[in-house]
Amino acid sequence: MGHIQITPSILNSDFARLGEEVARIPGADWVHVDVMDNHFVPNLTFGPAMVEALARVSPVPLDAHLMIEDADRNALAYVEAGCGSVTFHVEAAKAPVRLAREIRSAGARASMALKPATPIEPYEDLLPELDMLLIMTVEPGFGGQKFLDLCLPKIRRARALMDKHGVETWLQVDGGVSLETVERCAEAGADVFVAGSAVYSAQDPDAMVAALRAKAEAARS
Numbered sequence: 494m495g496h497i498q499i500t501p502s503i504l505n506s507d508f509a510r511l512g513e514e515v516a517r518i519p520g521a522d523w524v525h526v527d528v529m530d531n532h533f534v535p536n537l538t539f540g541p542a543m544v545e546a547l548a549r550v551s552p553v554p555l556d557a558h559l560m561i562e563d564a565d566r567n568a569l570a571y572v573e574a575g576c577g578s579v580t581f582h583v584e585a586a587k588a589p590v591r592l593a594r595e596i597r598s599a600g601a602r603a604s605m606a607l608k609p610a611t612p613i614e615p616y617e618d619l620l621p622e623l624d625m626l627l628i629m630t631v632e633p634g635f636g637g638q639k640f641l642d643l644c645l646p647k648i649r650r651a652r653a654l655m656d657k658h659g660v661e662t663w664l665q666v667d668g669g670v671s672l673e674t675v676e677r678c679a680e681a682g683a684d685v686f687v688a689g690s691a692v693y694s695a696q697d698p699d700a701m702v703a704a705l706r707a708k709a710e711a712a713r714s
């Protein structure tokens with residue numbers, strides 16, 4: 494299992510002041526950027542030009558979470574925009590192995606996401622192709638939703654499969670992660686934690702990043 498990483502999502506931050514919003518979380522490991530196209534999910538955020546502008550000013554690397562149809566054709570634009578990690582949804586990719594290899598060859602970490610109802614088992618053999626697996630803990634589309642406990646067994650099963658294959662793949666959780674739920678995720682085997690509303694609704698977002706990290710680390714030991 495990798496070291497604990499905290500990845501705030503800017504989805505519920507102030508979109509009119511994104512540069513200032515990312516400057517409020519210097520203690521984060523990554524900034525999580527939720528790209529939504531109003532087709533794969535019923536919500537619309539931003540595209541490569543906006544992400545490229547954010548990459549230029551962010552104090553930490555960008556972790557793009559692409560909730561978009563036709564990931565095969567659109568994912569590389571986010572590597573070119575300067576993201577250090579690019580996550581596509583397996584439900585939106587026609588050729589996930591080829592896409593993961595393309596993302597890696599273009600110079601970013603390749604990551605694949607699973608919606609809550611998508612099982613990990615059919616994708617076991619893909620794990621060596623991935624730098625990170627994202628297990629969604631809400632239905633994708635909106636920030637501020639309630640954490641789905643029904644996803645915890647899948648996190649445990651994914652961690653067991655990673656151990657079985659001896660891979661270094663990081664295991665990210667995204668959706669409803671807060672001081673109340675981060676320990677459950679860490680105990681189940683997650684090592685990368687996305688937190689949107691928990692971080693940006695806090696008085697001091699960087700202190701919330703530190704608090705989430707401390708809880709996840711304590712849960713693991």
Ligand SMILES: O=C(CO)[C@H](O)[C@H](O)COP(=O)(O)O
Binds near residue numbers: 525560634669
């Ligand atoms: O991918 C997402 C939603 O589809 C977001 O990253 C996620 O919901 C973060 O927000 P919160 O921590 O408020 O749930």
Ligand SMILES: [Fe+2]
Binds near residue numbers: 527687
């Ligand atoms: Fe996300």
